[in-house]
Amino acid sequence: MTPRPSLSNCWQARIRWLVTALLMLGHLAVPDAARAASAALEPFFGSYVGSAEMVDLTTGETRQRDLDIVIQPFREAGFQVNWLNIMLVDGRRDVPGVKRWLQTVLFQPAEGRDLYVEVKASNPFRTREQAKPLRGDPIRWARIRDGVLHVYAFQLLPDGNYELQIYDRILTEQGLDIRFERIVDDQPVRRLTGRTVRAEAGGTDD
């Protein structure tokens, strides 16, 4: 006598079928454009360390920075950039006055367009497309062209001026070259140029 399938076995089979169907649907739901965008991103994924020189174009002052950048996939076809800046004092990072800051930004492909828009970490389903830049909300977007990952940040300031920041991360044989410019009301006020190399994952100490 063939044993009758138990009720729980029956439900397990149905759940397995449902999960498989959802996974297949999820794969189909990723449009070709998103897959292409993801392919364009892949060469940038990795960890990079290097250094840069920041010039304050209003004063002529220059400062050295250490850079630590991680670019990694985010959800299906987006990406995440984490970058750690260390502003050195007279080229040193072991003296008082050194500044350190870490930033993270998440991007997802914009629907029907060949660009990426920022999403908030607190709610990755709400994109910056819903921001109100004329009310002062900052907007960020990114695009990839000819081996360069361009990231733009725009904000309308309270007095009606604007601030535009442009980060270019350029693929090289060793890693990424970095260019950054900060523009306020059409005037470049800061410029950074730097070089990084791909960092290999370290093991335990020694």
Added chain:
Amino acid sequence: MAIANRRLAMLVAFALGAWPLAAAEPELTTLAGNWRGAVASTAGAGAVPDGDLAVSLTKEGAGFRLRWLGRAPGEAGDGWEPLEAVFDPAEQPGLFAVRAAPQGLLQRMFASPETGNPLNGETMLWARIEATQLVVYSLGIGNDGGYALDRYAWRPEGGELLARYSRRSDLAAPLVLEARLQKASGSP
């Protein structure tokens, strides 16, 4: 006491509400009218208008209507064309937002200040008055993520208007164009 406080609050609210217009009034009066003149100097790369630059400003309500020869809005546009928009004072002093209600075909080129966002393919337009200078900006982001950020500035000097236009994009060095505009009769 409560009434006195309410009156005081109303006076403060009135003063705050009227301030942007009061501050902008002399500049708008000086700038009002039709102006035109030839391009005097250019730098950078990009199309230059064939004829004169023309701009017309008329006061409208608490704001102003502006007609000018400008760069085609958005990242894809490179040519010059007549543009028109109505600006109303925004909450911040000296800042003007483009009027949300469509006033005509040209006005519809620009995004609503409430919902407009260049990340949705709309062109963002705003204006500000700083000292004696009127500055109008537009930002458009193309489908490929390229951008065009235009800045138009007009400053009265010795009975003329000094005009300085620039377009910033990541395709080329910024185009900067300067002109001296004279008061003209008729429409631009």
